[in-house]
Amino acid sequence: MLLGTFVPKLDEKGRIILPAKFMGDFEGGVFMTRGQEHCVYLFSRREFEALHERARQASVTGKKGRDFLRMFLSGASEEVPDKQHRVTIPPMLRDYAGLDRELTVIGAGNRAEIWDTAAWNEYYAQAEADFADTDEEVIAGIF
Template sequence: MFLGTYNPKLDEKGRIILPAKFRDELEAGIVMTRGQEHCVYVFSSREFENVHDKIRQAPVTSKQARDYLRVFLSGASAETPDKQHRVTIPPTLRSYASLDRDLTVIGAGSRAEIWDTAAWESYLAEQEAVFANTAEEVIPGLF
């Protein structure tokens, strides 16, 4: 499970060092793809297979499912961390998420997300107030 917030730097070759707490789960390989809100989703290879199995169940007759599948999978890139636990973020994903040198990597349960730090701080500032003031059940059975 991916938890926490980390602030690695993007190097001149487009690589980041994976947070130490994420390495065991990601050492066998990862899949990065476009995430919602213009971040990069990072899945372990195993978890991405589970996600793909669910996507394959979507009806081909649904235009919304086809559109989502195309955007999600066309941006996907399988990567393997090197011995220094660095992984390259493909240029198309760096561009999509407007990633510069300062990054924020967050744990989001079954995946990690890579954000431009300024974009993350803006998103978090906006969402923290919504989170604190939530008065109804958002996730069934949680609260």
């Protein structure tokens, strides 16, 4: 399970050092793709393959489903961390997420997310207020 918040820097070659505590999940490679709210999602090979298998079973007759899968999979890239735990974020994904030198990487359970730090701080400020004020179930059977 991927948890926590980290603040690595993007180097001049478009690489980041992944948090050491994530490396057990990412040893077999990292799958990056467009995330919602303009971040970059990172999945382990196992998680990405399971997600893809579920997506393959979905109906392709619904336009929203087709559109989502096109955006999600057309932006996907497999990267292999080097010995220093660095991975390159492809230019297309850096542009999509507006990534600059200052980054925030969060663990989100089955995936990690890479955010531009300013975008994360803005998102966090709004989401934290909503989180603190939650008075109804938002995840069925959990909270």
